[in-house]
Amino acid sequence: MFAAHDFYENDHAQFWIKEGILFFKYKSKTFIDLKVAQLVVTARIHFQRERTFPVLCDIRGVVGTDKAGRDFLAQAGSLLTHAVALVANEKVLLTISTFYLQVSKPSVPTQIFTTEAAALNYLKDFIEEK
Incomplete structure (x- = not known):
């Protein structure tokens, strides 16, 4: 069982679990290429200890991506997600996120939001009861 204070950080992201949701925040000036994508996904899966969560992914620190990373x-x-809420607040990030959804077609329900509150509201339906 995870406590609200469980936290992990690497060179590219921070993540923690609170009230049944995994919060994932990219660090400032992160460029997501294949290597970065593989590193953060591997770390997240290890951190989750094989449990599945809805994920709030704050991409406001992302400055760009390449096709392989997307x-x-x-x-x-x-993997190990019920749904993903992407939080973006800049026009460029909204454009990248929209492109990602339309072209890469994530395998779980994924939506884009401009506020964390709206993202959390979306994810509440995906939280598993204990």
Whole structure:
């Protein structure tokens, strides 16, 4: 069982679990290529200890992506997730996120939000009762 204070951080992201939701935040100035995508997904899966969660993914620190990184995240990045809420607040990130949803087609329900509150509201229906 995870406590609200469980936290993990690497060079690219931070993540923690609170009230049945995995919070995932990319660090400032992160460029997501295949290597970065593989590193963050591997770390997230290890952190989750084989449990599945809805994920709030804060991409406001992302400055760009490449196709290989997007494709990896769209498929393997969805492992052990019920749903993903992407939080973006800048026009460029909204454009990248929309492109990601339309072209890469993630394998779990995924939506884009401009506020964390709206993202959490979306994810509440995906929280598993204990």
